[in-house]
Amino acid sequence: MNTDWIENLNPPQQRAVTHHTGPLLVLAGAGSGKTRVLTHRVAYLIDHFDTPPEAIVAVTFTNRAAAEMRHRVDALLDDKKAASRVVISTFHSLGARLLRRFAPRARLSWNFSIYDDSDSRRLIGALLESQGLEKDRASIRHHQNYIDSQKNRALTPNQALEQAFDGRAEEDAQFYELYQKALREADAVDFGDLIMGPVNLFRQSPELALHLSESWQFLMVDEFQDTNPAQYELLDHLTTAHDNLAVVGDDDQAIYGWRGADPTHILGFEDAFRSANIVKLEQNYRSTAVILDAANDVIAHNSHRHSKRLWTDRPDGDPIVVFSGADDREEAGYVAETIFDLLRRGTDAEDIAIFYRTNAQGRLFEEQMRQWGVAYRIVGGLSFYAREEIKDLLAYLRAALNPSDDVATARVINTPRRGVGKSTIEKLRRATAVDGVFNLQEAALLANDNGPGEPPQSDLFTARPLPSGPDQVEAIDDIRSLRGVSRRGLTEFQTILEATREDLLHFDSLTPVMERLMERTAYADHVQHSDPERADDRLRNIGELVNAIEEFELDPGTPALIDAVKKLMPDDADDPLTTSEAAIHLRAFLDRSALVQSTDTNDDTSAVTLMTIHGSKGLEFDHVFLVGMEEDTFPNLRNPNDPEELAEERRLAYVAITRARNQLYISNARRRRTYGQFRNTEPSRFLLHIDSKRLLVDPRSTSAEIDYAARTKHSSSGRSSTKSPSWSFDQSSQQNDDFNQAPPDWDQSYDADVAALLEPPPVDTAHEKLVGLTVSHTKFGVGEVLSASGSGDNPLLIINFPAVGEQSVYRKFLKILG
DNA sequence: AGGCTCCACGTTTTT
DNA sequence: CGTGGAGCCT
Numbered sequence: 022m023n024t025d026w027i028e029n030l031n032p033p034q035q036r037a038v039t040h041h042t043g044p045l046l047v048l049a050g051a052g053s054g055k056t057r058v059l060t061h062r063v064a065y066l067i068d069h070f071d072t073p074p075e076a077i078v079a080v081t082f083t084n085r086a087a088a089e090m091r092h093r094v095d096a097l098l099d100d101k102k103a104a105s106r107v108v109i110s111t112f113h114s115l116g117a118r119l120l121r122r123f124a125p126r127a128r129l130s131w132n133f134s135i136y137d138d139s140d141s142r143r144l145i146g147a148l149l150e151s152q153g154l155e156k157d158r159a160s161i162r163h164h165q166n167y168i169d170s171q172k173n174r175a176l177t178p179n180q181a182l183e184q185a186f187d188g189r190a191e192e193d194a195q196f197y198e199l200y201q202k203a204l205r206e207a208d209a210v211d212f213g214d215l216i217m218g219p220v221n222l223f224r225q226s227p228e229l230a231l232h233l234s235e236s237w238q239f240l241m242v243d244e245f246q247d248t249n250p251a252q253y254e255l256l257d258h259l260t261t262a263h264d265n266l267a268v269v270g271d272d273d274q275a276i277y278g279w280r281g282a283d284p285t286h287i288l289g290f291e292d293a294f295r296s297a298n299i300v301k302l303e304q305n306y307r308s309t310a311v312i313l314d315a316a317n318d319v320i321a322h323n324s325h326r327h328s329k330r331l332w333t334d335r336p337d338g339d340p341i342v343v344f345s346g347a348d349d350r351e352e353a354g355y356v357a358e359t360i361f362d363l364l365r366r367g368t369d370a371e372d373i374a375i376f377y378r379t380n381a382q383g384r385l386f387e388e389q390m391r392q393w394g395v396a397y398r399i400v401g402g403l404s405f406y407a408r409e410e411i412k413d414l415l416a417y418l419r420a421a422l423n424p425s426d427d428v429a430t431a432r433v434i435n436t437p438r439r440g441v442g443k444s445t446i447e448k449l450r451r452a453t454a455v456d457g458v459f460n461l462q463e464a465a466l467l468a469n470d471n472g473p474g475e476p477p478q479s480d481l482f483t484a485r486p487l488p489s490g491p492d493q494v495e496a497i498d499d500i501r502s503l504r505g506v507s508r509r510g511l512t513e514f515q516t517i518l519e520a521t522r523e524d525l526l527h528f529d530s531l532t533p534v535m536e537r538l539m540e541r542t543a544y545a546d547h548v549q550h551s552d553p554e555r556a557d558d559r560l561r562n563i564g565e566l567v568n569a570i571e572e573f574e575l576d577p578g579t580p581a582l583i584d585a586v587k588k589l590m591p592d593d594a595d596d597p598l599t600t601s602e603a604a605i606h607l608r609a610f611l612d613r614s615a616l617v618q619s620t621d622t623n624d625d626t627s628a629v630t631l632m633t634i635h636g637s638k639g640l641e642f643d644h645v646f647l648v649g650m651e652e653d654t655f656p657n658l659r660n661p662n663d664p665e666e667l668a669e670e671r672r673l674a675y676v677a678i679t680r681a682r683n684q685l686y687i688s689n690a691r692r693r694r695t696y697g698q699f700r701n702t703e704p705s706r707f708l709l710h711i712d713s714k715r716l717l718v719d720p721r722s723t724s725a726e727i728d729y730a731a732r733t734k735h736s737s738s739g740r741s742s743t744k745s746p747s748w749s750f751d752q753s754s755q756q757n758d759d760f761n762q763a764p765p766d767w768d769q770s771y772d773a774d775v776a777a778l779l780e781p782p783p784v785d786t787a788h789e790k791l792v793g794l795t796v797s798h799t800k801f802g803v804g805e806v807l808s809a810s811g812s813g814d815n816p817l818l819i820i821n822f823p824a825v826g827e828q829s830v831y832r833k834f835l836k837i838l839g
Numbered sequence: 840a841g842g843c844t845c846c847a848c849g850t851t852t853t854t
Numbered sequence: 855c856g857t858g859g860a861g862c863c864t
């Protein structure tokens with residue numbers, strides 16, 4: 022037992038780490054070492070208090086945070102085996118695990134599916150259709166939001182109905198009930214159920230919660246400020262037998278109000294747990310003083326905060342660099358160019374990040390990064406597992422493993438096309454309404470029967486006689502009388518599923534199952550044929566899926582995961598499709614892919630990170646580019662008059678700023694394209710809140726100096742009127758894309774060496790010497806000079822830019838790279 | 840059944 | 855601007 026590292030913690034950190042039993046609230050400011058406290062406490066519980074590792078449960082919100090914590094606990098403990106026994110999990114994975122463990126009690130099979138947002142949407146659409154209701158996008162979104170918010174608030178359909186205050190709310194609650202019933206029939210749960218499902222279990226069987234909490238003796242929760250009522254209730258159940266609940270959070274970083282997070286959980290923790298030990302971590306180890314001060318400038322405008330004073334003993338550091346582009350494209354070009362320069366100066370791309378408010382903003386930066394040849398990685402956005410081709414192939418596997426999963430079945434019953442069109446699917450759906458026909462796959466089996474009047478051929482339906490009411494008979498006969506392509510298509514589909522099930526029984530690994538599925542479905546041909554332009558991309562994605570499966574099976578952590586899955590399996594499981602090795606692999610892989618946002622960056626190449634601010638929580642980077650700092654983009658207010666919404670946006674700005682360790686760049690654009698239309702902008706009030714003495718306006722900001730003098734002075738009242746003239750230039754001014762002409766010493770941190778690089782090379786009248794050189798341009802990226810013409814120090818060059826083709830550009834708009 | 844064209848609509852933020 | 859659904863035509 023070696024706990025010398027205790028010495029390296031500051032006194033409040035030590036108090037938190039050495040806390041043993043009873044409730045603990047750690048109010049941890051940004052960068053104050055909260056992950057450090059959590060991981061060290063895990064180690065201390067094990068090493069000092071001899072706690073069995075499996076009695077410790079640490080819960081996070083994101084897979085990323087869970088992985089980070091796992092990694093750091095691993096590093097702290099000498100006994101690596103012990104480290105892997107600690108339960109470190111996201112709320113949702115923990116919920117999935119509990120639901121699998123107690124599936125029968127939740128009226129689910131062990132192989133239940135997890136529906137992601139798009140699966141839920143399809144289910145809602147199908148239900149609206151079956152109800153003869155409007156099924157436009159708005160309506161689907163409305164129901165999805167409603168159901169999700171009820172689940173976030175830990176309300177069952179019945180409770181929602183009781184609380185309904187008008188007819189509309191009653192209808193919504195009734196639809197929620199219908200949806201839950203459909204989910205159960207599909208042997209599936211959605212994301213909300215991953216929390217609500219276990220909560221319901223514990224409500225019905227408190228002894229279950231008691232039992233679990235006896236073995237899970239120590240609970241720790243990261244980012245506690247973002248817990249919603251359902252998660253809070255889950256924690257409550259899990260602490261039935263004790264009150265060893267340690268929570269870590271920062272009310273200034275509460276950014277998930279829209280997802281039902283309730284700040285009273287953290288603000289009222291000391292009331293809920295009277296004996297709570299409260300520790301405040303107020304020393305920031307991450308950022309320079311300038312960055313921290315800027316963050317405080319912004320967050321100071323919020324009221325209702327836990328009292329807390331974040332400080333640092335780091336030096337001031339460089340001022341925050343501000344750039345205003347003529348438009349959003351120029352802004353992106355500036356960021357890409359600046360990053361390009363940073364990389365040339367030897368900065369590791371891993372230490373650089375671009376944060377934006379909404380995913381859609383990422384596209385422009387992605388484009389520019391590509392033009393400048395900068396390696397980048399987009400986190401979030403369209404998840405790998407949300408791609409059409411990936412969802413299709415996984416749907417086959419889901420449908421094979423869980424025949425009740427109608428969303429998966431419907432997704433691929435006619436993909437690739439095999440003649441099962443809309444009307445056939447509609448017939449199948451109607452047949453599932455017949456008692457004794459439990460799902461689409463069973464309905465499809467009826468097509469193999471001989472026809473009206475004949476007895477059913479399928480064992481399934483001789484063992485389970487179907488009703489004989491006229492409507493039901495008609496629905497069944499509709500399918501029995503299918504002929505031609507539709508019937509052949511259904512047979513083909515069944516054959517594929519059956520063969521896949523056979524494969525799952527006979528292989529020990531998932532990889533050959535996947536390969537054979539690809540062959541049977543001829544999915545690659547389908548991609549090639551249906552979408553020739555993007556076929557290469559999509560085929561590469563499929564390749565990545567195959568790799569992901571292979572890597573998953575080869576991953577040293579997987580055997581432990583598989584073991585864990587096996588432990589969750591009911592003892593009396595005898596269905597071969599449940600107990601076979603490949604099926605168990607599949608179960609584990611599907612769970613992971615449902616709960617993981619993207620292929621967890623296996624690529625070890627160094628790359629610049631692009632992500633939303635929400636995605637950045639808990640992370641830190643040397644260089645942070647906070648972009649799109651304009652009103653209406655950030656803050657992005659749905660309801661401009663809601664002070665709470667504005668406060669949350671402000672906390673979001675606080676989170677973004679405090680991610681930066683050494684250098685923060687803030688940028689915006691005077692015009693931004695939305696829906697293809699240019700729109701004039703104003704600088705973000707958050708930018709204006711930062712004391713201008715901390716800012717250095719980049720001289721390349723074409724005429725875009727922000728008029729700080731024009732700022733209103735009475736903004737500390739908490740209600741700032743920021744309708745003052747914001748830009749000190751004419752909004753109609755033309756875009757000026759030659760900011761390369763700006764003096765190379767725009768950034769004081771540039772050393773002479775770098776300045777020389779940026780200095781235009783000596784005038785060379787023999788322009789031919791330029792031919793063949795590599796140059797870079799703000800808009801077009803990097804290219805090669807093909808020819809030169811003209812005279813003086815600014816010849817016209819023809820340049821081949823890989824990104825955009827040949828362009829004629831004046832010398833002075835270019836930077837010579839060599 | 841399937842493919843095509845046209846048009847309406849949208850953007851928070853994530854597990 | 856881009857997507858995706860509805861509706862029309864083959």
